[in-house]
Amino acid sequence: MNNTVDTSHKSILKATGIFGFVQLVKIVLGIVSIKIVAVYLGVSGIGQLGLLQSVISLIAAVSGFGLQTIVVREISLVYKKENYPATLNLLHNWAFYVGIIGFLLFLIAAPFFVTNIFKEFSLFWAFLLGIQFVFSSLATFRASVLQGTQQLKILAFSQVVSAIILSLLSMVLYYFLGVKAIVYVLFANSFIGFFIQKYFTNEIKLVPDFLTFGNLKSKIQPYFITGTLFSINVIFGYLCSLIIKYYLKETAASIEIVGYYEVASTIMISYVGLVFTSMSSDFYPKLTSITHLKKEATILINNQIQIALLLVLPIIIFIYAFGTQILSLFYSPSFLPVFTILKVGLFSVAIKAITWPLGFYLLAVGNTKRYFKQELLSDFLNVSLSILGYYYFGLLGLGIAMALNFLLYGVFITYIMYTKYEFYYLKQTLNTIVFSVVLAVLAMVLSECGFDNYMLILLFSIASLHSLYHIHKKIDLGLLFKKLRSKF
Known part of the structure; x- marks a missing residue:
């Protein structure tokens, strides 16, 4: 038992060190990026970016159906077992439809939010911001498979590479396009992020078996129920946070x-x-x-x-x-x-x-x-x-x-x-x-x-x-x- 315990301690500390470094890199890049980007966007541009990110984060959380948690758990349970390929393919299909749900929800909300944030409505912008939900969902699926199969070094390295590339790209786009780059940067984050994850997960062999939503519905019902509860939790959490902030603002x-x-x-x-x-x-x-x-x-x-x-x-x-x-x-x-x-x-x-x-x-x-x-x-x-x-x-x-x-x-x-x-x-x-x-x-x-x-x-x-x-x-x-x- 002592060997098992020691191994557990070592594994915990090793993983904490690896992902602690990843999070630190992200924070440093975030601080550097926002200071540089602030010069090109100005106060109003940063405000627009923040509002749009909040809207996207809320829709992603509501429509995400706990995708990462579900994929990590299911993959952890079946990894190296006979039903692993079938489960992998099923979850891949589920991730695609989760992205589609986010895409549709955003298109419904886009006329209101995009118009209020940018004072104009562009169908092309709405499409770019909507389709990024699909790429984000598929990227989350691949990263979650790495986590579920405990390929932590690959996962960490992919996150560092992604953070560096996307930070540099965002600064270049903001330099040339200014405020107009906001939509393109958000789209690029998901689009390029997906292909980076795809590159690092080439060994994941997915069966080319696309399931229609009708065929998928009965198989993913447990995921849907679980995901719905996660989404309700997220909505309730957001509401509670808003209530606290509103109370503080009004009382003080x-x-x-x-x-x-x-x-x-x-x-x-x-x-x-x-x-x-x-x-x-x-x-x-x-x-x-x-x-x-x-x-x-x-x-x-x-x-x-x-x-x-x-x-x-x-x-x-x-x-x-x-x-x-x-x-x-x-x-x-x-x-x-x-x-x-x-x-x-x-x-x-x-x-x-x-x-x-x-x-x-x-x-x-x-x-x-x-x-x-x-x-x-x-x-x-x-x-x-x-x-x-x-x-x-x-x-x-x-x-x-x-x-x-x-x-x-x-x-x-x-x-x-x-x-x-x-x-x-x-x-x-x-x-x-x-x-x-x-x-x-x-x-x-x-x-x-x-x-x-x-x-x-x-x-x-x-x-x-x-x-x-x-x-x-x-x-x-x-x-x-x-x-x-x-x-x-």
Whole structure:
């Protein structure tokens, strides 16, 4: 068992490192691109781009039917089995029709949205923006197959290549065409993105068996039902987010509060959340493939919790120590009130590291209805607690709401896992949880009480050394550095 556990730890850290690098490349390219593009588009052009991206993202989320999650799970279950080719072909057909649904929905909405954003309507523009849903869907299918078959290096490399090519192309198009390039850039992102994925997935042998929607309907009914629940979750999540932002704007009588909330969410989800995004690429397909082995699944979940806490704890305390400097550097001093939200909100990241792997189990075993209910609960808690938190405690209350949301959600999902799936925490996991929670609470108290920053730096050092020590025990960092050095 020890060998299995060690291998699991190594695999988790390896995948996190690979996809953490990918996400970092995307963020850096995004920052560079937006700074350069802003020169060519101006404030109004950036606004038009943002509005159009929001519309496309909403339609893609609603019409996507959880395509990536479904493909990853189904491929993980049948990979290297007799029915793998048939399942692959079925999912490919399903991905095509998901894209067509997005295309049709956009064409229906296009006259309103395109006219309002660009003050004119072009059928050609509407067609380009609509057809990109088809290419995006097919690209998602191919990337999901790589993830489901755990070909993570190829998947990561394809994403880096895609990000670099598309960033360079977008800058060139904006330079020559200005605002008019917005539509062409969005189309190129999906069109070229698809062919990049196709190039990296040439070994995927698809049977040329196109199924009409009538023939496909009975076969994909389970996917359709599951996908519909995912889409409802997405719609409800968007609505809850809008309700919170609208409430903040109306109550505070200022759009600035919404800006503070957005930045706080970005720091915790887009930046600190990189750890979770990176880990999920490996964790979800691997967990899906062993759900029938409860003991192995329990060990994998425990290992995932341990590694997640070891990675996020130093980051959390670092932000507690240098949060104001980070906000001034990456935003401006006018965004310093954001740290009031982060004071308690950052603690929610530690709680998420404990509960996040548990939530994946319901997806892995295919219990979509229960997953649907737990996500609705989380969204409901998010709205209720955010409104109450801001009403009573202002910006600090928004951070308290985030922490309480994850805490209550964590209690619920842990209860489900204990009672329905015989899950339990290993002793090593409990030790890691207790240590992490104690240090996170200490950092929160020190930050709130205005203690000298040296105390937080000391706490950061303790957390970092603790993480390095335990990661070294699991993967031998010395040997890893020797391997890396030998390659250069």
